[in-house]
Amino acid sequence: MKQEFKAEPYLEKIRNIGIAAHIDAGKTTTTERILFYTGKIHRMGEVDEGSATMDWMEQEKERGITITAAATTVYWSKGTGEPYRINIVDTPGHVDFTIEVERSLKVLDGAIIVFCGVGGVEPQSETVWRQADKYQVPRIAFVNKLDRVGSDFLRVVQMMEDKFTSKPVPIQLPLGSEDEFRGVIDLIEEQGYIWLDETEGREFRPIPIPNELKGLVKEYRERMIEAVCDFDEELLRKYLAGEPILPEDIRRGLRKGTLAIKLVPVLCGSALKNKGIQKLLDAVIDYLPSPVEVKPATGIHPKTKSLEERRADPKSPFSALIFKIANDPHRGLLSYIRVYSGKVRQGDTVLVVPTMDKVRIQKLLLLHANRKDEIEMLQAGEIGAVVGIKDVKTGYTLANLAHPIAFEPMEFPEPVVFIAVEPKSKGDEPKLFQSLAILSIEDPTFKVKTDPETSQTIISGMGELHLDILIDRLKREFGVPCRVGKPQVSYRETITKEGVAEGRFIRQTGGKGHYAVVTLKLQPIAKGVEIYNEIKEGTIPKEFIPAIRQGIEENIDAGVLAGYPIINIRVHIVDGAFHEVDSSEMDFRIASSIAFRDAFIKANPVLMQPIMDLEVVTPEDYLGSVIADINARNGKVTHLESVKGHRIIKALVPLAATFGYTTTLRSLTQGRATSSMQFSHYEKLSEEEKAKIFPTIPTF
Known part of the structure; x- marks a missing residue:
């Protein structure tokens, strides 16, 4: 008779989650508030001031965006219950760093996707959502910035409904809007909550639902219950029989639907104004899975190639996936790992797959952005870092010597932009090569090669910003100031x-x-x-x-x-x-x-050029100039929509025509438009374009 697997009690109290979003949705501020209300930090950091805890790289503090996935551990008790351990990975929203999101989602059990109450579903949020679908990650949505002019919670929910397959289910409605945004109405409890500004949002109190909102609350509560009934028979029975439905009935069904990746609970708030964060933390506990509620991790035996499974069980053989490698100025290379099964202690010897090297674990660390605390042991369900393992790459597996396993490696996109780089001082050449080697270990989408004809060092990455930041890191972190060429497009060749x-x-x-x-x-x-x-x-x-x-x-x-x-x-x-x-x-x-x-x-060979998906949000007044500029860049406008005095333009533009675009857009719109770009596909270069760019290549 098959013995039923019984999870260790500590595992049910763990949540491994990512926080992901489009750039400027307020994701890092949301994470900062989570750290503040869980007692991890004692003063709130602001992205605009450059003091956000999770944005610990110099470039992140300057640019106000998150570049690398920083990890931290916090504890949260719902009401007066036992504390839950929440391991959070804060991921970047800028498209050049999508790789960080992809790497993180692979090792997480759940995610909070943050949407801007004004911008709604933007290109990077769609990309993140697709990645979460790919790795079957249950998620909750947080519609942020509801204090902003032009924000509209229900419009964002409608955009989610239109664009995604999982059904968004609002479990809150906003109390007030824009400047008057004060709190939320909990549809499960049928209760309003307002946050007290004088306590920096630490305290919030219940208030009755205002009369003018009672009709809307009734309508959306009914919709929520109907959506949840599909996942809970007891709830459906009560609903059909007209019996009273308790909050725990709704939460139980909502949890089932969320774990099945069919429903997405939607919450609302304003991280900047300290409203809605505690309820978001409660939702992480209520609706996102513990390590034992997700499917066991699967891989293959490196020798026999048979399928292997690893449950979140500290008693089974050790296995972990390296999901990120980072260079620490004091400790050297750190391998960030997610432990899927068993446990690992300092001093243990483990197997690295696929190289089959045996390595000794020198030190284990628990992570908090750029602070790391040494610990004795990591066990199933936990996230931490290992110090000093050499010759490993992102996507490698660490395993028990007697029970090896290889988890599925990660796929990384090919770089689309490259530049030539050389040190300002000839004497810095060895240091440059050493530094570039470290950066390419950290970031699998960053490639380094030497041009065989010119002997120049060529670096390539996912976009202009990606390479800018790496050049900046060479100067600051590694002390190698560089001269760089102009960004070049990485074309492709194919046949017809x-x-x-x-x-x-x-x-x-x-x-x-x-x-x-x-x-x-x-x-x-x-x-x-x-x-x-x-x-x-x-x-x-x-x-x-x-x-x-x-x-x-x-x-x-x-x-x-x-x-x-x-x-x-x-x-x-x-x-x-x-x-x-x-x-x-x-x-x-x-x-x-x-x-x-x-x-x-x-x-019949042809050259292919990378085409980018461009999205611009601009005030109505500048629409004509922005579209004229896109047309001048050989771009094709694919979609236009209006959102409260703004226009959203979606277009496909050749990468070669996008260098320096943000500067041009700023001057066209007096700095009032925003844009984002991501790689879409490769497209054949016309004979006319080919003759311009490659005059020496004949036509076949």
Whole structure:
């Protein structure tokens, strides 16, 4: 008989959550207030003043945005109950740092998604939502900034309804709006609450629901109960029988719907004005899962490749995922880990997968933004950091020596912008290379290479801001001031039809000669790169196949037309010939390279440029100028909408035309418009554009 798994009591009192949002939705301020009301900090930090606790990098304090996912642990008691441990990862909202959000969501059990009461569902909030769907993360929504002019709680809820598959369920309504925003109405308890400004929002008191809101409260409470009935039979029975419905009935059903990723409880408030945060913390406990309520983590056995499962159980073998690596100026490289099963103590030896290295755990840390406290042990369900593990990457697994497991590695997008960089002082070159190596370990979307022709160091990343901040870090953190070139676009190459070619590398030199013949067929595909070996057995010895693949892969990385990586291609190795004495691996690598280049040219090759999704929110008065500027950049406006005196413009614009866009937008609108951008897709460069950018490349 299968023994039922019984969770350790401490696990039910843990919540591993992320806080994510679009830039400027007030997410870092929300996190600051959470730290303040849970007693983690004794003075509130403000993003605008540059004193926010979670924004601990110099660049974050200056720019007022969160760049790296900082982690912290807080404790919260609902009412007079036992304290719950909440591990919070505060993630960036700027699109150049989407990788941080993706990494964090993979190791979290639940999320708070913060929306701006004015802007509503903005591009980055849609991206975060999609990422949360991808990793099946239950979430609650917090509509913030309801004290702002133009804020509208119900309009934001409607936008969520229109754009997302999970159903948003308001469990609160705002009391007052804009300047008059005072508190919230709890639809579950049918009770109003107002926050006392003189206590910095530490205290709030119940008030009766104002008469003019009773109709709206009745309507939205009814809607909430109907939405929740689908998930709780007892609640449905009571509802149909007309029996009184208790708050705990609603919370129970709402929790089930949230954990099933079908419902999203929506709360409201104003973090800046200290309203609504305690109720948000209560909702984290009420509706987001503990580590035992999410599916067990799955991976494969690195040797047998059999499927393995790890429950949140401290008694089972240890396993953890490295979800971030950061350089600490005092301690060196820190590996942030989420422990899925078992426990790990200082001094333990664990296995690193996939390298299969055995490493000793020197120190374990509990995290609070940039402060780290040493601890003896981390166990199932907890998040912390390990000091001093070398040669690891984000996405690697740490496991028990006798029970290895490899969790699914993370996928990272390819960089789209690159610049040349050199130290201002020649003597700083070794330091520059060392620093760039550390930064590329920390951030998998940041790449470093040397241009083989010019010997320049080329760095590439997800956008202008991403590279700006890394250059800034080189100067401040690593003491290497740099000169940089202009940002350049990372184009791609691909083909539009089938191409077949034979590559021959045959040389007779008197002694041992060279002999290799390879035939390749190239085909365009929708996405990715695929290589298939279709050579009949006996045509070419098996030991030469890896060399043929290497010749293909080198060309895919280096490009044929203009030196850019090749995408969306399928390569078939179809035929070849060898010589018993003269053939070598190098010969086949060269022959496959010749075949690839010839087949590529025959396959009607084209250059592809990155296209960005641009969203601009501008006052009505500047609409004409903003659209004219987008058109001048070869952009296509895809959507226009009006929101209380503002217009939201969505457009697709070539990345090459976006450099310096924020500065132009500022001068066009006297600093009153905001914009955000994210990579959308690659698109074929027209012959006209190609002739302008690459005049030496012929037309095929």
